[in-house]
Amino acid sequence: MPIAAEQLGLVLQWLDLAGILVFALSGALAAGAKRQTLVTFLFFAVITGTGGGTVRDLLIGAPVFWVHSNVILFICFAAALIVWATPARLWRGKTLDWLDAVGLAAYATFGAAKGLAWGVAPLPAMAMGVLTACVGGIIRDLLAGEPSILMRPELYVTAAALSAALMVALTLAGLPGFIAGPLAALAGFLLRGLAIWRGWSLPAYKA
Amino acid sequence: MPIAAEQLGLVLQWLDLAGILVFALSGALAAGAKRQTLVTFLFFAVITGTGGGTVRDLLIGAPVFWVHSNVILFICFAAALIVWATPARLWRGKTLDWLDAVGLAAYATFGAAKGLAWGVAPLPAMAMGVLTACVGGIIRDLLAGEPSILMRPELYVTAAALSAALMVALTLAGLPGFIAGPLAALAGFLLRGLAIWRGWSLPAYKA
Amino acid sequence: MPIAAEQLGLVLQWLDLAGILVFALSGALAAGAKRQTLVTFLFFAVITGTGGGTVRDLLIGAPVFWVHSNVILFICFAAALIVWATPARLWRGKTLDWLDAVGLAAYATFGAAKGLAWGVAPLPAMAMGVLTACVGGIIRDLLAGEPSILMRPELYVTAAALSAALMVALTLAGLPGFIAGPLAALAGFLLRGLAIWRGWSLPAYKA
Numbered sequence: 348m349p350i351a352a353e354q355l356g357l358v359l360q361w362l363d364l365a366g367i368l369v370f371a372l373s374g375a376l377a378a379g380a381k382r383q384t385l386v387t388f389l390f391f392a393v394i395t396g397t398g399g400g401t402v403r404d405l406l407i408g409a410p411v412f413w414v415h416s417n418v419i420l421f422i423c424f425a426a427a428l429i430v431w432a433t434p435a436r437l438w439r440g441k442t443l444d445w446l447d448a449v450g451l452a453a454y455a456t457f458g459a460a461k462g463l464a465w466g467v468a469p470l471p472a473m474a475m476g477v478l479t480a481c482v483g484g485i486i487r488d489l490l491a492g493e494p495s496i497l498m499r500p501e502l503y504v505t506a507a508a509l510s511a512a513l514m515v516a517l518t519l520a521g522l523p524g525f526i527a528g529p530l531a532a533l534a535g536f537l538l539r540g541l542a543i544w545r546g547w548s549l550p551a552y553k554a
Numbered sequence: 555m556p557i558a559a560e561q562l563g564l565v566l567q568w569l570d571l572a573g574i575l576v577f578a579l580s581g582a583l584a585a586g587a588k589r590q591t592l593v594t595f596l597f598f599a600v601i602t603g604t605g606g607g608t609v610r611d612l613l614i615g616a617p618v619f620w621v622h623s624n625v626i627l628f629i630c631f632a633a634a635l636i637v638w639a640t641p642a643r644l645w646r647g648k649t650l651d652w653l654d655a656v657g658l659a660a661y662a663t664f665g666a667a668k669g670l671a672w673g674v675a676p677l678p679a680m681a682m683g684v685l686t687a688c689v690g691g692i693i694r695d696l697l698a699g700e701p702s703i704l705m706r707p708e709l710y711v712t713a714a715a716l717s718a719a720l721m722v723a724l725t726l727a728g729l730p731g732f733i734a735g736p737l738a739a740l741a742g743f744l745l746r747g748l749a750i751w752r753g754w755s756l757p758a759y760k761a
Numbered sequence: 762m763p764i765a766a767e768q769l770g771l772v773l774q775w776l777d778l779a780g781i782l783v784f785a786l787s788g789a790l791a792a793g794a795k796r797q798t799l800v801t802f803l804f805f806a807v808i809t810g811t812g813g814g815t816v817r818d819l820l821i822g823a824p825v826f827w828v829h830s831n832v833i834l835f836i837c838f839a840a841a842l843i844v845w846a847t848p849a850r851l852w853r854g855k856t857l858d859w860l861d862a863v864g865l866a867a868y869a870t871f872g873a874a875k876g877l878a879w880g881v882a883p884l885p886a887m888a889m890g891v892l893t894a895c896v897g898g899i900i901r902d903l904l905a906g907e908p909s910i911l912m913r914p915e916l917y918v919t920a921a922a923l924s925a926a927l928m929v930a931l932t933l934a935g936l937p938g939f940i941a942g943p944l945a946a947l948a949g950f951l952l953r954g955l956a957i958w959r960g961w962s963l964p965a966y967k968a
Contacts (some may be wrong), residue, residue, distance in 0.1 A: 366665040381912055384963035386919040390895070391845050393888060401820070406608070406618050417884040425957065428895065470624040474600060481597070485697065490899065490909055495697055497597065498588055549591035552638065613815070613825050675833040681807060684768055687802070692904065702904055704804065712800040755800035759845065 371396030371426035403479035452535035455480035476511025502542035510535025569707025576634035578603030658711035659742035683715035717742025785810030785840035817893035866949035869894035890925025916956035922948025
């Protein structure tokens with residue numbers, strides 16, 4: 348029951364671009380927090396903005412999405428320049444967390460949808476959404492030498508899993524992408540938002 | 555002289571599943587040691603269980619093995635749930651090391667065999683076994699913020715190299731997979747076992 | 762206006778081999794600095810020597826360059842054995858930095874050229890050069906538990922970007938590879954060399 352590639356549609360394409368932009372911003376902000384140079388800003392913006400989607404495309408055997416046009420890298424470069432040129436106080440506090448939340452929900456949804464569109468089985472399609480939503484942030488944290496977001500107590504992977512699972516379930520239930528996509532992305536974003544705002548977390552493992 | 559894909563046979567398929575299961579368990583245990591949530595357990599089990607084979611398949615140009623069926627992820631999810639639901643003292647001590655040893659030997663052997671089956675040259679086929687056997691544990695350690703197993707003094711990469719080299723040599727010598735596979739896996743497992751049990755190590759570099 | 766694969770020519774192939782050899786040496790030296798065993802030397806030499814080119818080939822959809830012949834791994838193994846067998850004082854001081862500089866410039870140039878040869882758009886071709894030149898060193902630093910070269914103050918990514926951008930620009934301007942290649946590699950090497958020698962750096966971000 349995989350959906351056709353063209354059915355990914357406009358809404359999902361916007362989710363994809365939103366994911367790329369906000370992850371690129373979050374990468375540039377991580378470089379900023381470490382007082383790096385403009386070139387490292389660009390490097391971090393590209394790696395974080397494209398990392399998740401790159402892994403997704405390699406796994407499903409699709410051509411890597413940013414290789415055959417200049418647009419995606421322009422977006423990442425623009426994100427880096429925006430962060431570089433604006434006062435740091437604009438980005439203080441939880442800005443990075445909220446950008447990351449948008450990227451997480453958008454990428455988890457789009458990743459699951461693209462997986463289904465390429466004929467991936469349902470469970471791997473869900474995993475595709477989760478993995479690719481998390482990979483950008485994971486690489487960013489690894490390169491910056493920060494503790495991985497994966498290991499922090501708040502809900503994070505869970506929010507990506509909610510978006511991805513919902514996208515797969517709603518699509519298999521027959522909903523078109525322009526309805527399933529926003530619903531799935533919104534659910535994951537709200538859950539991650541509650542985690543940021545109220546400190547929600549799943550129960551941790553007790554030995 | 556590459557062997558045909560079907561000759562990989564039943565024994566090697568069991569080695570593959572064994573590698574996936576025990577690496578998934580070791581990933582879940584690493585999440586448990588860090589007091590993570592169930593969702594992070596699942597994430598670590600999937601990444602550690604499938605990481606090595608994923609890199610292998612990307613390198614040899616094969617379709618990534620877990621993408622087109624639900625079975626492999628079910629195994630990883632089951633491993634995560636088993637670790638989550640059982641008392642931690644079951645897994646104390648060197649359990650993680652021994653599981654990792656089984657995964658290492660099984661994956662090194664199967665990785666080399668699959669490399670040969672896909673027409674990879676002998677030396678890269680051996681490297682394929684080693685790299686893919688080590689990648690799961692390396693990613694697990696990186697994500698958990700642990701020092702990489704690569705850098706610990708005991709024999710580790712060496713045991714994978716023994717299994718992989720033996721598998722390539724025995725296959726090129728004409729032995730069928732159902733004999734070469736168990737022999738190669740057993741040799742690597744024994745060597746790694748001696749390293750765990752007796753603290754065996756290769757001589758370190760002296761400046 | 763992509764150049765044909767055969768036009769990569771002899772000079773670029775030498776740049777490629779130079780990149781592999783010096784990154785392999787730098788990987789082995791990192792293993793040596795951590796007092797590792799011979800097998801870990803080999804592992805680090807292979808990962809560091811082939812890592813950048815592997816990522817490049819996966820991204821552009823080319824067969825991974827070291828998989829179908831034994832030669833590349835022989836080079837990496839030889840690099841590991843050379844470092845293992847020679848007195849450490851030969852390699853003291855800034856040796857690792859200078860080897861890394863040669864590899865960086867060579868790989869950035871060759872990566873951009875191979876990207877163009879495979880029909881990649883200009884901006885991604887430049888990024889291909891940068892990413893693949895930096896990936897070997899990044900993986901080496903991650904595995905060795907060292908702070909990433911990316912985060913150190915000196916010019917590093919910038920030098921790779923200079924080589925890659927020059928290679929793309931000169932090629933699009935119509936220069937043949939045997940002129941554009943050495944020019945681009947030399948420019949990047951000189952810039953990185955000045956960074957090592959005089960401590961040159963770009964201005965860092967001010968909050």
